[in-house]
Amino acid sequence: MTAHRTGAREDWLAARLELLEAEKELTRRSDALASTRSKPAPRSSAFFAMTSRFLTAAEHALNGHQSTCSAEHEPA
Secondary structure, three states: OOOOOOOOHHHHHHHHHHHHHHHHHHHHHHHHHHHHHHOOOOOOOOOOOOOOOOOOHHHHHHOOOOOOOOHHHOOO
């Protein structure tokens, strides 16, 4: 049989409130960490203007060009 600790209701309530406060602090810290994830990372370089139109692999195929994406996509 498992030996359970027994005590007065007041002891249980004090321990429960202590645990509740620790859980609330954990939630606050977790929320703070999550909020830093949703912010965009600072960029170390500036944006630049595109000087030519970007074509997808599908557009290349429609125009009769062979895809140059990667070796795994080339026909065998």
